[in-house]
Amino acid sequence: LIENVAIAGVGLIGGSFGLALRAAGYRGTITGVSSEATIRSALAVGAIDSALTLPQAAAEADLIFLAQPIGRIMDTLRHLDPLVDPDALVTDAGSTKHAIVTTAQNALHRCHFLGGHPLAGKEKRGVEAADAQLFQGRPWVLTPSNPDALKTDIAAEFIDWLHKIGARPVILGAEEHDRLISFSSHVPQLASTALAACIAELSPESAQVSGPGLVDSTRLALSPYDVWRDILATNSAAIEEALTAYIGKLEYLRENLRTRDLQREFETAAQFATRLREFSH
Amino acid sequence: LIENVAIAGVGLIGGSFGLALRAAGYRGTITGVSSEATIRSALAVGAIDSALTLPQAAAEADLIFLAQPIGRIMDTLRHLDPLVDPDALVTDAGSTKHAIVTTAQNALHRCHFLGGHPLAGKEKRGVEAADAQLFQGRPWVLTPSNPDALKTDIAAEFIDWLHKIGARPVILGAEEHDRLISFSSHVPQLASTALAACIAELSPESAQVSGPGLVDSTRLALSPYDVWRDILATNSAAIEEALTAYIGKLEYLRENLRTRDLQREFETAAQFATRLREFSH
Numbered sequence: 001l002i003e004n005v006a007i008a009g010v011g012l013i014g015g016s017f018g019l020a021l022r023a024a025g026y027r028g029t030i031t032g033v034s035s036e037a038t039i040r041s042a043l044a045v046g047a048i049d050s051a052l053t054l055p056q057a058a059a060e061a062d063l064i065f066l067a068q069p070i071g072r073i074m075d076t077l078r079h080l081d082p083l084v085d086p087d088a089l090v091t092d093a094g095s096t097k098h099a100i101v102t103t104a105q106n107a108l109h110r111c112h113f114l115g116g117h118p119l120a121g122k123e124k125r126g127v128e129a130a131d132a133q134l135f136q137g138r139p140w141v142l143t144p145s146n147p148d149a150l151k152t153d154i155a156a157e158f159i160d161w162l163h164k165i166g167a168r169p170v171i172l173g174a175e176e177h178d179r180l181i182s183f184s185s186h187v188p189q190l191a192s193t194a195l196a197a198c199i200a201e202l203s204p205e206s207a208q209v210s211g212p213g214l215v216d217s218t219r220l221a222l223s224p225y226d227v228w229r230d231i232l233a234t235n236s237a238a239i240e241e242a243l244t245a246y247i248g249k250l251e252y253l254r255e256n257l258r259t260r261d262l263q264r265e266f267e268t269a270a271q272f273a274t275r276l277r278e279f280s281h
Numbered sequence: 282l283i284e285n286v287a288i289a290g291v292g293l294i295g296g297s298f299g300l301a302l303r304a305a306g307y308r309g310t311i312t313g314v315s316s317e318a319t320i321r322s323a324l325a326v327g328a329i330d331s332a333l334t335l336p337q338a339a340a341e342a343d344l345i346f347l348a349q350p351i352g353r354i355m356d357t358l359r360h361l362d363p364l365v366d367p368d369a370l371v372t373d374a375g376s377t378k379h380a381i382v383t384t385a386q387n388a389l390h391r392c393h394f395l396g397g398h399p400l401a402g403k404e405k406r407g408v409e410a411a412d413a414q415l416f417q418g419r420p421w422v423l424t425p426s427n428p429d430a431l432k433t434d435i436a437a438e439f440i441d442w443l444h445k446i447g448a449r450p451v452i453l454g455a456e457e458h459d460r461l462i463s464f465s466s467h468v469p470q471l472a473s474t475a476l477a478a479c480i481a482e483l484s485p486e487s488a489q490v491s492g493p494g495l496v497d498s499t500r501l502a503l504s505p506y507d508v509w510r511d512i513l514a515t516n517s518a519a520i521e522e523a524l525t526a527y528i529g530k531l532e533y534l535r536e537n538l539r540t541r542d543l544q545r546e547f548e549t550a551a552q553f554a555t556r557l558r559e560f561s562h
Contacts, residue, residue, distance in 0.1 A: 119492045141490055170489055177490065183480045184487035188498040191472055194530040196550035199464045202526055206465035207560050208451055209422055209458065211400045216500045217469040218554040225547035232538045243535045245483055247528055249475040254524045257513045266506035269477035273499040279488050
């Protein structure tokens with residue numbers, strides 16, 4: 001039974017997980033492993049009950065949730081094996097999965113591991129923005145290295161909690177996740193960054209003749225590089241491939257600006273955008 | 282004195298202009314030239330007082346506002362010259378300016394012309410969505426073919442009304458407008474259409490692992506082709522050039538996914554996106 005949860009990295013995602021568990025009726029312990037300043041804020045908002053070091057927290061935890069940046073998750077995985085209870089489940093919130101799952105397979109032998117990626121976020125970061133409703137209705141990807149990884153008692157109980165906090169578990173292979181997310185998240189990010197950087201360099205005066213469309217198109221460009229460095233480094237191959245397909249589509253539109261082929265592209269695009277909105281609600 | 286306004290094309294922009302004039306204290310006549318169904322709706326929402334044919338409306342109008350699609354504006358300009366009062370001002374709301382201004386220069390000799398482009402819009406189209414506040418705080422580009430075109434009494438009075446309805450007049454050359462807007466509107470549209478079309482074709486399952494970022498990135502992809510056909514046809518050269526620069530930037534990002542050059546691009550992009558938001562408020 002999950003009665004002791006350790007959250008490593010109590011930021012927006014880690015903190016929201018703590019708040020969401022409480023709101024869903026979880027009555028066990030929630031321990032935070034984070035920097036001193038973060039711990040103070042996390043205690044203040046009620047996302048955790050207490051703070052420990054990683055070795056202390058890991059020794060006691062039934063569920064260890066790694067909600068750090070990707071690079072830090074991989075570091076933690078490399079040190080975690082001697083520290084854990086053999087019945088514990090280690091899971092994570094990293095937004096690329098192949099590198100993390102591979103690291104876990106090589107480093108974690110004494111306990112269960114299940115890769116995860118909650119597709120939830122906010123423009124604000126940090127535990128101050130944590131929200132018990134953050135995962136409500138949102139996909140939470142799980143990437144078991146084999147189907148049995150979902151069938152252990154502890155994994156089944158974790159998935160029960162995901163349902164209780166309102167998330168929609170989606171089962172994918174780690175590489176499949178990384179390929180799908182390169183199209184749905186990584187290319188959109190680079191498309192927005194490239195657009196804003198291109199206008200900033202070549203036509204900054206365009207800002208005076210802009211409307212709400214450019215504001216939407218540059219929202220992702222506000223994202224800080226420090227979040228993206230690890231994502232780009234751990235999913236380069238899939239991103240290169242998806243970005244090449246995107247560039248190819250832009251070239252095709254450029255060659256066909258005055259032809260009726262554009263109409264078909266607009267229709268395909270509008271249909272997908274419409275379905276995406278139905279899917280999101 | 283402007284006491285008789287004719288609006289040709291009483292859709293979202295034309296209808297909002299009528300409502301905005303009334304809300305700003307305009308007491309003269311507002312005549313609509315549109316299809317029968319549109320006229321009924323425009324009368325119902327109070328955007329116009331009455332409807333006439335183009336020849337009837339043009340004969341009486343001090344200000345003729347062409348708020349039709351770009352191709353229709355150019356058609357109207359080609360027929361308007363024999364119909365207008367010599368003291369009248371013809372202006373328009375077309376979202377590309379060089380083709381329209383050139384058409385007006387060739388076709389309109391008996392009255393004044395001043396090209397215009399209000400940077401305002403909504404997801405909904407049609408006079409039913411018309412809004413007296415639509416232009417509030419938004420740029421309204423004017424593209425005089427020479428500086429004197431702004432100094433006639435009728436142009437000065439028109440610009441006064443733009444201020445009174447809350448718009449911010451911005452003076453640009455027609456080709457300069459088209460170049461700036463290719464970056465701020467046309468490339469963002471094609472970037473969004475290309476993204477949605479590319480995912481729809483190559484990775485539609487990515488919809489299950491998408492978040493609010495993809496929703497923002499595909500909002501423009503909902504735009505209908507019939508609005509864009511004329512825009513793309515009348516600004517192809519500028520769009521091709523801007524799109525080539527955008528593709529070049531995406532290729533640069535792809536080649537540098539794992540280098541620190543990406544950090545500089547993210548920073549440039551975030552700075553521009555931040556300034557854009559300050560500018561928009």
